[in-house]
Structure formats: structure tokens, C-alpha cells
Amino acid sequence: MRQYCRSGEQRLASLTTFTDEARIALDTVSSRASDLLSPSLRLGVTGLSRAGKTVFISAFVHNLIHGGRLPLFEAQKSGRIARAFLEEQPDDAVPRFQYEDHIHALVDERIWPDSTRAISELRLTIEYESASGWNRMFSRGRLSVDIVDYPGEWLLDLPLLGKSYREFSHDAFELAELPVRADLSEAWRKLSGEIAADADADEMVARKLFEGFAAYLKAAKLDERALSTLPPGRFLMPGDLDGSPALTFAPLPNLGDGKARPGSLHAMMERRYEAYKTHVIKPFFREHIARLDRQIVLIDAMQALNSGAAAMLDLERALTEILACFRPGRGSFLTDLFTRRIDRILVAATKADHLHHESHDRLQAIVRRLTQRAAGRANLTGADVDVVAMAAVRATREGTVKQGRETLPVIIGTPLKGETIGGEIFDGKTETAIFPGDLPAKVDSVFEAGDAKNHRQDQDDPAIRIVRFRPPRLERTAEGVTLSLPHIRLDRALQFLIGDRLA
Incomplete structure (x- = not known):
């Protein structure tokens, strides 16, 4: 079975015609001309359903607008960001990402917003001071990030x-x-x-x-x-x-x-x-994918891990097909005038807040192995590819409980109404502590083909206990100011995706 796109220029030729390429080139020339006056970066956000695309974009914007705690995001940490604000998006024919509605759901109602069902877009403009004196002389210190949200299922086409x-x-x-x-x-x-x-x-x-x-x-x-x-x-x-x-x-x-x-x-x-x-x-490829500069791919690796090696191998197959159909690499000054290429791709395993931090390194190691195998088969020449285990909105906090002589690391949060743990059905208001389990120490074991014949693990003993929690109640300062959404490693994702453009 042919599982993957062809590599290099042959792969790109299979996706477009000469007419398509001409239209892409005209659009790129127009965009580059606009960038001379107002620099912009097009960031694609994708992932398979329930990977957390809507939550990621909402948290991304909310933390920048409200000055969130982002110690690994250098421009924010050093105090060089003057302000971040929403502007009218450049593409009038694309639905707007309804940021305000999603934040209302997360912050005020403490419910998760609706999942991505189609393409949407949002422009976030950042005003900053360059870290370089030379750049401060010639740059306005302004970058517009055009966030393009689209279903990963469409990318697999x-x-x-x-x-x-x-x-x-x-x-x-x-x-x-x-x-x-x-x-x-x-x-x-x-x-x-x-x-x-x-x-x-x-x-x-x-x-x-x-x-x-x-x-x-x-x-x-x-x-x-x-x-x-x-x-x-x-x-x-x-x-x-x-x-x-x-x-x-x-x-x-x-x-x-x-x-x-x-x-x-x-x-x-x-x-x-x-x-x-x-x-x-x-049209989806020509009008959206071919116009991207950076890309984040969100995956729900923990659900696949719980379903066994067959699901992990299938996730690897899907990730390979996704990565193989981007336009990776860095062009020259001349080629960049006519063609956009994605020079940075981040693969993010979401819902890290469903694990104790002791297992985060294991989750990241599993996703790194998954991505390395997929990227190698997809032949991503010239693009920087990285991985991160993250939670764009952290719904839990950590603690410990005594069980006999043993002390167990637990996560604490409010399960969604209807969630069940050990026969107890939760009402959506009661906070609880659970031991989420441990991920396998040996990375290769989750991909072993021998296990793939069994389409699921023993449901009474899953690798990790996945419980859906309500979004957190936001803290307020003494002055009544609501703080930004808590997260796990969102700042690291921001640094990789846009940090160099704010240097």
C-alpha cells in the first residue's frame, strides 16, 4: 500500500498544476509586498479531532494579550513586548476564529469550547522592541501573526x-x-x-x-x-x-x-x-496550506497509547502523511518572493495536565520517537522539527496521597459532569484527586508490531486513566484582575513558533 506522498519536487508536483503554482506565486508576491510595510507570519494550527486546536489558539492569544506567565518565551520574559492585540484578518472570505466566544466558554462558563469543524482565521498583532540595536534602527518592531485553524482530517486528504x-x-x-x-x-x-x-x-x-x-x-x-x-x-x-x-x-x-x-x-x-x-x-491546498510559514500539529497521543500499539502505528501513519504534504524548507531571497515554505514544524502532544509531571518526559520521548520516524519517511528536508508535551490550558494541579505505606503522585481537578471513576459518577462540581498511572519506560514497546494485532488493551488496566476535567477557575489579583489561563509548556511552543521573529 502506498502510505505516503512522494518526496521533494515530485511530491509537490502531484499536489498542484502549473496554473495552481502560478496563482500561488501571484498571491505570494502580493503578500511579500505587504510585508515590507507590515511584517506578518502565517501560522497553521492543525491536529486530528479532540487534540485541542481551539483551546490552543485561545490560550495562545489570551496569554499574549493579558501578559501571561511565559518564562520560556524570551520576548515576554525580557519585557520587550509592548502590547498584543487583535486586528481585522486579511482574508475576508475565511470565517473568523471566534476567540471571544471561546474565552467566554473557558473563563466564565468553565466549559470546553466547540471543536474545529471548518477553516477559520485570526490576526494577532504584537508590538515589541527588538533585542538588537541594529534591528531597532530599521524595524518598526511589529509582527502580525495570522493564525489559520483547520481540521487535520482535511489535511489527510x-x-x-x-x-x-x-x-x-x-x-x-x-x-x-x-x-x-x-x-x-x-x-x-x-x-x-x-x-x-x-x-x-x-x-x-x-x-x-x-x-x-x-x-x-x-x-x-x-x-x-x-x-x-x-x-x-x-x-x-x-x-x-x-x-x-x-x-x-x-x-x-x-x-x-x-x-x-x-x-x-x-x-x-x-x-x-x-x-x-x-x-x-x-483549493484547500492552494488557498491555505501553500501559504503557511510555520505549523503546529497537535496530537492526542495518550488516547492512542491507551488503545494499544495498533493505534500508535496508525497515528504514526497519519502523522507521516500530514508531514509529507507540507512545503518544508528555506528558500533563497529570490524564491521566497514567489513561494512560501514552512521552515518550522512543532508536533505537540496535548493534555499533559492529565499526567503527573514525572511522566511528562516519557510522553515527550514517545512523541519524539513517533515524530522522528514520521519525519524521516516524509523527507522534511530543510525544516526545523521539534516536539513538546504540553497543555495549552492546564485543568489540574498536582499533589500526593498516602495509600498504605506508599505515597502516590496524583492530579487534582474537577471532572466533567458524567465522568466515572471507580463506579462514582461526578456532578461537574466536585473536585477529586486521581492517580493517572505511568507511561511505559521503554519507548519502543508502544510501537511493537506484535501488539498491533490486539486492537485494544485490557480496559480494566489501561496505561493511563483518562478523565476529562473542567477548565480551571482563574485566579484573581487583590485588585480584581483576572489572570491569564494557566498552561504547561505553552511558552516553549511560542518560543519555537514565533520567538525568532521577535528577536
Whole structure:
């Protein structure tokens, strides 16, 4: 099975046409001209569902606007940031990221905001004093960060641009037959086997096949399996395309090498697949991905860890496909006038506040190994790639409890209403302390293929106990000023992503 995009210029050529590249170049030239007067940086924020994209962006902006505690973010630590504020975004056709609504949910209602369902954008402008006297003479000390929020599921569609419908179908069935997926895909595979690809096109048959395929993808995404490689992404998050013919298709088995008969089901599915690539995937790449300067990829590694080695291997496959379809590297002065490239990529394992800090190094080591393997296969030449274990909003604090003669490290927080621990159902108001468990000390053990045959661990003894907590109650000063959102290593993420641009 072809799991990854091709490398180098061949890979980029498979994603765009000459016309696409010309439009990208014109857009880049216009943007570079604007940057001479008002420097900007386009930061992509992506991740698979429930990885915490909305929370990350909200915390990113809130901490900069409110002067949060960011000791590893050098410009803030040294007092060189004069102010940070929101401005009107440059792209009028892209929905605005509703920062104010999300902060109201986090701070006032203490509920987690709704997840990313489509693309959105927000411009945060930072006024600062350069650390260099030379730069202070020639720079205005102003940087606009255009934050582009988009679902990682849509990014996983990009490899489809390099695949024919026949190749897509072959790969989809090969994935569906893996032990971790076989029972979930059984009904759809059985239905597909009963329908002849060369039969006359039938809208109701196409709809049944699509619904069966989409149901299998959605089941594979649930916490029990926590799988990540599930294209086409719009089948999981259709946005405004829900119900359109461009989404009403599915893979077909045993297509052979012959050309589809006109008027057949095969021809219908193939036409819709190509329409999906032309009208959905290509514009997404051209108008958003090809315009990025920096990128953060958020992953929920702990849910995959709890689901076993098969889920971790699938997360690695997904991360490889995501990284392989960025435009990495650094260009020359001339090439940068016409083409943007992503020169820094951060892979962040979220929800570190669900673990005691003693396990943070292990989580980061696991994600580093995951990223190194994925980045090596994706051939990210020229881009700086780093990893971090973080929590953009810290919902817990740490403590210890005595259990007999043993002292256990615990995390303390308010579980969401309906969460269950040891048979106790929480009301969303009661604070509790839990021992979250320990991550494996041996990094390689979580990727061992032998374990991948077992699609889940013993549910009575998971690697870590994942409990969803309410956002924290913010502290207030004696003067009644609400402090910024607490976090774990958000400052390190900021330093890597934008610190050099504020030097």
C-alpha cells in the first residue's frame, strides 16, 4: 500500500498544476509586498479531532494579550513586548476564529469550547522592541501573526491528489482489512462485495455504499480504537458539502486494470472521486496550506497509547502523511518572493495536565520517537522539527496521597459532569484527586508490531486513566484582575513558533 506522498519536487508536483503554482506565486508576491510595510507570519494550527486546536489558539492569544506567565518565551520574559492585540484578518472570505466566544466558554462558563469543524482565521498583532540595536534602527518592531485553524482530517486528504480512484480503492480496502479495523469495516466490505462495479450507475446504491464506508470511518475514530488515518477527511467533517454528490462516493473492490464502462457504477464513483479532488482538496491546498510559514500539529497521543500499539502505528501513519504534504524548507531571497515554505514544524502532544509531571518526559520521548520516524519517511528536508508535551490550558494541579505505606503522585481537578471513576459518577462540581498511572519506560514497546494485532488493551488496566476535567477557575489579583489561563509548556511552543521573529 502506498502510505505516503512522494518526496521533494515530485511530491509537490502531484499536489498542484502549473496554473495552481502560478496563482500561488501571484498571491505570494502580493503578500511579500505587504510585508515590507507590515511584517506578518502565517501560522497553521492543525491536529486530528479532540487534540485541542481551539483551546490552543485561545490560550495562545489570551496569554499574549493579558501578559501571561511565559518564562520560556524570551520576548515576554525580557519585557520587550509592548502590547498584543487583535486586528481585522486579511482574508475576508475565511470565517473568523471566534476567540471571544471561546474565552467566554473557558473563563466564565468553565466549559470546553466547540471543536474545529471548518477553516477559520485570526490576526494577532504584537508590538515589541527588538533585542538588537541594529534591528531597532530599521524595524518598526511589529509582527502580525495570522493564525489559520483547520481540521487535520482535511489535511489527510492531500495524499489523494497523487492517487487514482483505483489506487484509492485498493489502499482503502487494504487498510480496512487490518486486524484493528476488520470488524468495524465488515458490514461495508460485505455490502461492497455484493455489488458489481460494472453494474449500471444507481444513486441509491452509491448512497448506501457511501453511508456504509462513512460509518466505518466514524467508528474507527472513536476512543475505543482511536485510529487516525481515515481519509477522505470530509466524510468525517463535511462542512458545507454535506449531502453533495462530490461526497457521495466510496471505494470499490477488485477493479482490475480495465477502464470503467461509461454509465457504470465504477464510472460514477470515479467521476465523483475526481470531482472531490478538483473542487475540495486542491483549493484547500492552494488557498491555505501553500501559504503557511510555520505549523503546529497537535496530537492526542495518550488516547492512542491507551488503545494499544495498533493505534500508535496508525497515528504514526497519519502523522507521516500530514508531514509529507507540507512545503518544508528555506528558500533563497529570490524564491521566497514567489513561494512560501514552512521552515518550522512543532508536533505537540496535548493534555499533559492529565499526567503527573514525572511522566511528562516519557510522553515527550514517545512523541519524539513517533515524530522522528514520521519525519524521516516524509523527507522534511530543510525544516526545523521539534516536539513538546504540553497543555495549552492546564485543568489540574498536582499533589500526593498516602495509600498504605506508599505515597502516590496524583492530579487534582474537577471532572466533567458524567465522568466515572471507580463506579462514582461526578456532578461537574466536585473536585477529586486521581492517580493517572505511568507511561511505559521503554519507548519502543508502544510501537511493537506484535501488539498491533490486539486492537485494544485490557480496559480494566489501561496505561493511563483518562478523565476529562473542567477548565480551571482563574485566579484573581487583590485588585480584581483576572489572570491569564494557566498552561504547561505553552511558552516553549511560542518560543519555537514565533520567538525568532521577535528577536
